[in-house]
Amino acid sequence: MPEKRKNMALVALTCIFLYGFLLWAVIKPVDAQSVSERRPLAAPPAASWDAVFSGKFMTDFEEYALDQFPLRDGLRTVKAITSLYAFRQKDNNGVYMQDGYISKLDYPLDMPSVDYAASRFRYVYEQYMEDKDMAVYLSVIPDKNYYMAEEHSAPALDYAGLTAALRDRLDFARYIDIFPFLELSDYYRTDSHWRQENITDAARYLAGQMGVTLSGGYTQSLAEVPFYGVYYGQAALPLPGEELYCLSSAALEDCRAYDYETRTYIPIYDPEQAEGRDPYAFFLAGPKSLLKIENPNATTGKELILFRDSFGSSIAPLLAEGYASITLVDIRYISPQMLGQFISFTNQDVLFLYSTSVLNNSETIK
Amino acid sequence: MLFSSVTFLFYFLPVVVALYFISPMCLKNGVLLLASLFFYGWGEPRYLAFMLLSITQGYIFGLLIEKYRGKGRTKALLTASVLFSLLLLGYCKYADFFISNFNLATGLSVPLLKIALPVGISFYTFQVISYTVDVYRGTVPAQRNYVDLAAYIAMFPQLVAGPIVRYADIAGQLRDRTHSLSGAAMGVRRFIIGLSKKVLIANQLGALVAVFKESAEPSVLFYWLYAAAYMLHIYFDFSGYSDMAIGLGYVFGFRFPENFDYPYISRSITEFWRRWHISLGAWFRDYLYIPLGGNRVGKPRWLFNIAVVWAATGLWHGAAWNFALWGLLFAALLMMEKLWLSGWLKRHRVISHLYVLFLVMVSFVIFDAESVAAAFSRISAMFGGQAMPVLTVESVYYLKSYLVILALALIGATPLPKKLAALAGKGRYTRVACHIAEPVACLVLLTVCTAYLIDGSFNPFLYFRF
Numbered sequence: 001m002p003e004k005r006k007n008m009a010l011v012a013l014t015c016i017f018l019y020g021f022l023l024w025a026v027i028k029p030v031d032a033q034s035v036s037e038r039r040p041l042a043a044p045p046a047a048s049w050d051a052v053f054s055g056k057f058m059t060d061f062e063e064y065a066l067d068q069f070p071l072r073d074g075l076r077t078v079k080a081i082t083s084l085y086a087f088r089q090k091d092n093n094g095v096y097m098q099d100g101y102i103s104k105l106d107y108p109l110d111m112p113s114v115d116y117a118a119s120r121f122r123y124v125y126e127q128y129m130e131d132k133d134m135a136v137y138l139s140v141i142p143d144k145n146y147y148m149a150e151e152h153s154a155p156a157l158d159y160a161g162l163t164a165a166l167r168d169r170l171d172f173a174r175y176i177d178i179f180p181f182l183e184l185s186d187y188y189r190t191d192s193h194w195r196q197e198n199i200t201d202a203a204r205y206l207a208g209q210m211g212v213t214l215s216g217g218y219t220q221s222l223a224e225v226p227f228y229g230v231y232y233g234q235a236a237l238p239l240p241g242e243e244l245y246c247l248s249s250a251a252l253e254d255c256r257a258y259d260y261e262t263r264t265y266i267p268i269y270d271p272e273q274a275e276g277r278d279p280y281a282f283f284l285a286g287p288k289s290l291l292k293i294e295n296p297n298a299t300t301g302k303e304l305i306l307f308r309d310s311f312g313s314s315i316a317p318l319l320a321e322g323y324a325s326i327t328l329v330d331i332r333y334i335s336p337q338m339l340g341q342f343i344s345f346t347n348q349d350v351l352f353l354y355s356t357s358v359l360n361n362s363e364t365i366k
Numbered sequence: 367m368l369f370s371s372v373t374f375l376f377y378f379l380p381v382v383v384a385l386y387f388i389s390p391m392c393l394k395n396g397v398l399l400l401a402s403l404f405f406y407g408w409g410e411p412r413y414l415a416f417m418l419l420s421i422t423q424g425y426i427f428g429l430l431i432e433k434y435r436g437k438g439r440t441k442a443l444l445t446a447s448v449l450f451s452l453l454l455l456g457y458c459k460y461a462d463f464f465i466s467n468f469n470l471a472t473g474l475s476v477p478l479l480k481i482a483l484p485v486g487i488s489f490y491t492f493q494v495i496s497y498t499v500d501v502y503r504g505t506v507p508a509q510r511n512y513v514d515l516a517a518y519i520a521m522f523p524q525l526v527a528g529p530i531v532r533y534a535d536i537a538g539q540l541r542d543r544t545h546s547l548s549g550a551a552m553g554v555r556r557f558i559i560g561l562s563k564k565v566l567i568a569n570q571l572g573a574l575v576a577v578f579k580e581s582a583e584p585s586v587l588f589y590w591l592y593a594a595a596y597m598l599h600i601y602f603d604f605s606g607y608s609d610m611a612i613g614l615g616y617v618f619g620f621r622f623p624e625n626f627d628y629p630y631i632s633r634s635i636t637e638f639w640r641r642w643h644i645s646l647g648a649w650f651r652d653y654l655y656i657p658l659g660g661n662r663v664g665k666p667r668w669l670f671n672i673a674v675v676w677a678a679t680g681l682w683h684g685a686a687w688n689f690a691l692w693g694l695l696f697a698a699l700l701m702m703e704k705l706w707l708s709g710w711l712k713r714h715r716v717i718s719h720l721y722v723l724f725l726v727m728v729s730f731v732i733f734d735a736e737s738v739a740a741a742f743s744r745i746s747a748m749f750g751g752q753a754m755p756v757l758t759v760e761s762v763y764y765l766k767s768y769l770v771i772l773a774l775a776l777i778g779a780t781p782l783p784k785k786l787a788a789l790a791g792k793g794r795y796t797r798v799a800c801h802i803a804e805p806v807a808c809l810v811l812l813t814v815c816t817a818y819l820i821d822g823s824f825n826p827f828l829y830f831r832f
Contacts, residue, residue, distance in 0.1 A: 002801050010804040017812055018380045027374060035603035058367075058408050065372045076819035087570070087774075090767035093821070107760070108582050155583075155760040196705050236821070318696045 024070040031068060033112040036076075036233035038277050041067040043361050076236035084237075091122045092153065095234045101189050102231040102239075103144040107155045109162055109359050117362035118169035121352050124307065124336045125172050127343040137210055138173035140166065141311050142354040143192060147184035162356055173352060177207045188242055191229020192357065193280055196314040197245040203318040210349055212302065212322030218247035223274045223282060230278075244274055244282060251321035255295050260290035260342055268293070283313040289333035290342055293317070298324040303348040305329060309358045323349075332364045367408040370564050372819055378405065386618065389543070393753055395517040395540060396616065405522035406486070413484035416454065420487075421516045423450050424494035425509070428501045430510035432815060444502040448495055455491045457486055463685035486526030488682055491517050492649055497533040506534045514540045523614035527607045528623040529645035536620060543619035553616030558808045558815075560609025563602045565815040567723045567778065570771050571599035575734075577764060588761035589748045596734055597727045598775040601630065604643070623648075630726070630779045633718035634711045635699040638755065648673070648684070650675050671702075673697045688741050692732045699725060 022254035031042045045051065052058070069075070083092045090096055094105045121138075121159050129136060142165050148155035159179075167175045180200035185195050197220055207214045226241025246269045259266045265286050273281040284291060293316060304319065304326045305313055327343055358365070367374050371692055379620075382401040389397045425505035427447035431440045463476045497515070500506045509515040518540055524531050574584045578592040615622040629641035639647050658671040673694065682695020703711065711718040728745060735741035746752055777783065790796040 002798070006545065006801040006804060007547050010551045010554055010808055011547065013805050013809045014558070015380075017809060018376060021376045021816075022380045051410055055409070055411060056371075062371060062373050065377065066820060066822055068377075072820055075813075075817040075820045078814060079821040082814050082817065086770075088770045089570075090763060146629060153759070153766065154763055155758075222385065 014025075020194045021070060023185060025065070025068065025239070028068065033046075033150070033234070034067075034072070036073050036228075036229065036354070038233055044264060046175050050287055051260075072293050073236070077238060088149065090154065092235065095231055096148075096152055096154060096233065097237070099184075100205065101144060101148055101184060101187070102229075102235050103148050103192070104140070104231065104234065105154060106143060106145055106360060107149075107157055109158045111165065114162055114165050114359050115169065116216070117354070117359050117365055118166055120331060120336060120351055120362075120365050121170055121307070122172075122330070122356065125170075127336065128339065129350060130341075133343060133347055134345065134350055134351070136173040136350045137209070138166065138170050138352045139174055139176040139178055139206060140195070140359070141188045141353065142166045142179055142182065143355055143357045146179075146356070147187075157356060157360060159356065162359060166359065168268040170352070173350075174209075176206055177320055178206055188227065188229045190232040190235070190242060191227070192231065193229070194313060194314065195245065196283065198313060200247070200318060205313050206315075207319055207322050208354075210304070210351065211251075212300075212319070214321050215251070216249070216287075218249045218318075219270075220245050222248060223271060223279075225275050225279070227274065227279050244279065247318065248280065249321065251295070251297060252317055255293055255317070255320050257284055258292045258294065259285065259288060260292070261288060266291075280310065280313070284316065284328070286310070286313065287330065287333060288328070291328040293320045293323075293326045293328070295320050295324055295326075297327050300324065301328070305343065305345070305348045305350045307331065307350070307352045307354075309354055311355050312353055315353070331366050332358075333366075335366045367405050367748070368447065369567075369607065370561060370819060372816075374818075375561075375816070378408075380404060381618065394618075395511075395514050398521060399513055399517040400410050402520040402522040402525060403721070406520065410485050410507070413487075416458065416484050416487065417490060417520060418516075420454060420490060420494050421453060421519050422445060422512075424497055424519065425515050427498050427514055428508040428515070429510070431498065431501050437505070440502055440801065443491075444498055447498040449492045451495050451498075455487055457481070458487055460681075460685045486675060489530055490519050490525060490694060492530050492653075494534070494645075496530070496653060500532065500534050506537050509533075509537070509540075521620075522610040523618070523620075524622060524641075527604070527611070528643075529608055529623050531622050531645070532649075535623060538695050539620050545619045549616050549619065553613040553618075553810060555613070555804070556616060557610050557613030560606045560611075560613060561815050562811045563606030563609060563778070564817045566811075568599050568603035568606055569773050569818070570768070571595045571602065571775065574764060575599055576769050581760060583758045583760050584747065584756040585755045585761045586748065586750050586751075587757040587765065589744060591761060591765055591768075593727050593731050593748060594772065597630075597723075597730045600730060600733075600777065601779060602628075602775060614691050626779050628779065631719070631781065632722045633715065634703055634708060634721060635696060635725065636703050636708070638722055639696070639700070650679055654678060669701055670752060672701055672714050676700070685809065688732055688735050691738055694728055695725075695729055695732065 030043060031041050042060065042064040044064055045057050048059055050056075051060075066182065080092045081191055083089045084097070091105060096104060096105065125136060143157075143158045144158060145154070146159055148154070163175070163177075182194070182199070186198040186202075197218075200214075200216060200218065204214045204216070223244040223246070225244075225265075227244035228241050232239060248269075253269060256265050258264075259269055268284060269282055270285055271282065273279065273285060280286060284293075287310065297307070300322070302323050304323045306316055306319075306326055306328045308316070308328055309332065310331060312328055312330075316328055320326055327348075329339065369616035370373075378401075380396070385401070386394055386397050403414060406417060424447065427443055427450075431443045431447075434440055434443065457479075458481055461481060465476050465478055468474070497506075497509075498517070501508045505791055509518075517650060518533060519525075520530070520537055521531075525694070544660050574595045575592060581793060605626040612622045612624070623645055625643060627644065629638050632638035632641055655671060655675045657669060658674060660671065663671070676693040677690055679696070680689045681693070683689045683692070711721065723801070731744050731748070732738075732741040735744060743752070747754065750756075750781050757827040787800070790800050
């Protein structure tokens, strides 16, 4: 009798599980995007004879079934917890946690990628700066693995090799080493980026090496919504949100940012963006090909052209105090061939400021 | 369609089970056949024709063999049917292998046919051959109902990766089978265990193998880690699939043969092959080795028979020389054991275990290699034959990261969990606890497997390419 009850329980529970999820999946409204994963979700595929015969319909349906599965985020958390805590795996899909900080494995050093990035920077230099009286600087931002990998016994980039190779290939630029001014606590726990309120010393050093003094005197403001970084969704772990601060100062108060894409002025800090899919877009509206920060209160006529990735969005407002204008160029979104149409290269200072993760995965650079 | 997919688990299976159980007995095989054709067509709509062709010729030749029994034409009919099956398999699986080797030998450049291998063709071809041969031998009567025969050959639980179910074993069940709560519970339990073996162990070890193959920093430790991981991966992948197939069989009232019996506890290669892919070994024994004369011939002929069977076993797994080498390695080992080693192995318990594990591990390195040269290169690297460090940060990291899964796999590859469960079932209180814990544990495993599938990562079945 107990055997029969056990069998009944097993079959009933399994049926409830399978039929319950089937019904739920059928009646559940289709979600357009995953907030935690920051990506659009697959929609129901359209059936046609060609799609079915070629197998495309089936492939698309499998993707749709996975993306739209009920409790998707909760189940991803179950997987992450099982993997990290039950199986004691050191990472979950390459994402690992050390001392409360999350990062993603990125190794080994991809020298062809560094070479490619360097070749594009050199192209920019030769095209627009070579025969001009322009001071060119280079600086590299370490990713979080630089501080976390060893502690986690994880493989990591050869950072010394990366910077040495880049300096060697960009001999026209003076290298500014900001590694000593950064530590793990300068980064968000759940995001790849650095925290603006913690990089003032790095910004001051960088500016000083370029002949500019920053007085500081910042006031710290807290964004109203908690910040969940890019690794939050990837880790799928139940972690608390973080505080997103920005720094303001008298010098920054009158600064304006001009967006060449939309031909409008945009806020330096946009609280609405902090509530969006990519909260780091709070700083200078996130991924933008070409921006110009204008500082009407500048005490100098010096201008800076900053070739940058997303890390540049939060440090540029700090550097703005020392320049009449800073032009931010992201050559992942605009071809370097087109820059001459928008920027007149004369006697500005130029800084190539890139993170190791972009340099080691540079295929997105145009 | 994969068993370990959301589409199968949460769409196909519940719908098919419902349709099956609301249908009257006379329609159940028809429901199974339609479901199986849908299952196969889902992944390979174009290759349904190959399977239907194979089934139809088996059906017709089976009837003809029976009709002309005793009239002297049956051998020709059987030969025609087997040739038809083998030519179809040869065309789909081996044509490019022969052409490329022909080109290599002659210097010609005959263009390759580049035919994508229909999933499961090696399995269903062998089932069709076993049916016609058994009808020819008079072991079973020819099946007059096309739907029943097609349902047997195309039955989705065992269609694409076995076990290779022989018609003789299932003929009675096709017409008359019982469905019970205990059978369904047995099937559900077995299916969930198989799914867990596949998703929680095999897929994870497969991911480790993939990391090794992409590594730019090889080390001796990483090669050993790869070899051990691959050996366990292939076992949990394939035996997990067999468990799911057998479990589904139980749900639909069938009893499929066992395909694995803890092969890694074997103490000789002979024993290993009695425990590994049992249905394939039995097929080659009954339909190739014994017809060749088996061991009831002179010693040279006997050894020749072993070599032929194992070369065929190797090539059954894939049309490449490394598979032939893999089969021939086992042929050589089996010959050595039969001629000299078996007594010695029986006397040395520990060494015999290590001997099997080591040789099987090396054999799977050959099995997994892209070419014979790559196989030797990997084996050489395992023994420090190539200039590389003993260990790297990466290899130590992945060893630590997969240590628990490797340990679980090692324990799971032995009968220890089964013995512990049996022991728990004997105690008065532990038996009660087991009755409560078992359904809960199955539900937890199903939930965790679903979570792993939703997270989506490494999920192919190795044996789908055979």
